[in-house]
Amino acid sequence: MATQQQPVPGVLYVMPVLNERDYVENAINTVLSQDYAGNQDLVLALGPSSDGTTELVERLAIADARISYVHNPNTDIPVGLNLAIESSDHPIIVRVDAHSELSPGYTTRAVETLTRTGAANVGGIMVANGRTPFQTAVARAYNSKFGLGGASYHSGGKNGPAESAYLGVFRREVLAEVGGYDETLRRGEDWELNLRIREAGHKVWFDPELKVTYWPRENWRKLTRQFFTTGVWRGELVRRHPRQTPLRFFAPPLLVVAFLISIIGGTLQITGAIHWGKLSLLAFIVHTGLVAYILLLIYLGLIYENGKSWRDRWLFILVLPSMHLSWGAGFIRGLLRGGRDTMDTSRTD
Numbered sequence: 001m002a003t004q005q006q007p008v009p010g011v012l013y014v015m016p017v018l019n020e021r022d023y024v025e026n027a028i029n030t031v032l033s034q035d036y037a038g039n040q041d042l043v044l045a046l047g048p049s050s051d052g053t054t055e056l057v058e059r060l061a062i063a064d065a066r067i068s069y070v071h072n073p074n075t076d077i078p079v080g081l082n083l084a085i086e087s088s089d090h091p092i093i094v095r096v097d098a099h100s101e102l103s104p105g106y107t108t109r110a111v112e113t114l115t116r117t118g119a120a121n122v123g124g125i126m127v128a129n130g131r132t133p134f135q136t137a138v139a140r141a142y143n144s145k146f147g148l149g150g151a152s153y154h155s156g157g158k159n160g161p162a163e164s165a166y167l168g169v170f171r172r173e174v175l176a177e178v179g180g181y182d183e184t185l186r187r188g189e190d191w192e193l194n195l196r197i198r199e200a201g202h203k204v205w206f207d208p209e210l211k212v213t214y215w216p217r218e219n220w221r222k223l224t225r226q227f228f229t230t231g232v233w234r235g236e237l238v239r240r241h242p243r244q245t246p247l248r249f250f251a252p253p254l255l256v257v258a259f260l261i262s263i264i265g266g267t268l269q270i271t272g273a274i275h276w277g278k279l280s281l282l283a284f285i286v287h288t289g290l291v292a293y294i295l296l297l298i299y300l301g302l303i304y305e306n307g308k309s310w311r312d313r314w315l316f317i318l319v320l321p322s323m324h325l326s327w328g329a330g331f332i333r334g335l336l337r338g339g340r341d342t343m344d345t346s347r348t349d
Helices: 025-033 055-065 076-086 106-117 131-144 172-178 189-199 222-240 247-270 277-304 310-337
Strands: 011-017 040-046 067-071 093-095 099-100 121-128 169-170 204-214
Touching: 011 025, 011 076, 011 247, 011 310, 025 040, 025 055, 025 099, 040 055, 040 131, 067 076, 067 277, 076 277, 093 106, 093 172, 099 169, 106 169, 106 204, 106 247, 121 131, 172 189, 189 204, 189 222, 222 247, 222 310, 247 277, 247 310
Parallel strands: 011 040, 011 093, 040 067, 121 204
Antiparallel strands: 093 169, 099 204, 121 169
16 A cells, blocks of 8 residues: 655745845745745735835736735834744745845755754755955855854854754744744844744754855945844843853954954054053053954955955955954944844845
8 A cells, every 4th residue: 555645834935025126036036936845935024115125026926826925014024024924824934035045945955854853943054145346255254254154054064953043944833832033133033033942942953955045235334234233133132141142242342342452552552641661561462452353354365365356355354344343343232232223224225
């Protein structure tokens, strides 16, 4: 007697969107082109866009019954994600981003990994890419161990349990059990959700075969705004979960402090307010952080980026401290004052 195959679970893709006209259609196409045997639907959480994104999504929804949307007037990503999830009853939830592209076979592989491992959430590697010289330099920083680093979904790693996951493919019942995304957060909602999933006794799983292309911010102003806001909310998360905070989160704020100490100490020395004299060792310590970071940037420009044009090398050297210092400054503010009403304004213009 033939064994009856279990039905393939339906999948709901959820995507928060705000002012993403240049990216959202391509992101939608990579979702709908997934070769997956089960039912697939896509729900977009539409913020109040001003660039024609909403009108574009409305046209795409008319053309394809698998696409629908909910309105997210307050623009907060966790709120939009929860609204989108609640609009369908598919047992598998796949989070996607308007700046992302799912690789072929992503959904099939992720659902198979969920089944094989018994995990509650599965994620893979973020592979940043760029269309312009600046965006390409940011992408190289994202993909570099000197850029974001730490988490397996940036730096790679072995197939197995993880602290968090990029975007994520979830079991709906686990999301319901832990209460979904925390709507009091405006950034860092993924890490916080995965923390609650692990604390509830479930596994978060990293599968390096799952790859998602990510398109970073296109200019310096948007990049620094994004990273400052991300840092603020990471500081807020440290206030809420101090014992669960990885030490790597403190590297950028320590860099900011080292810079400030060096600048203040150098200014006092140049103006003659302080004569180091016998305090030469202290002077050395004061400037060590700044000097070490500058040497790292020189190494990256001359050796790590060898083979790139000088324009590409300088852009890479520019974006690294922009990312590190803006994130670190935001972290210090968030740690001292909390997230409060800080919003990611890189998405609003």
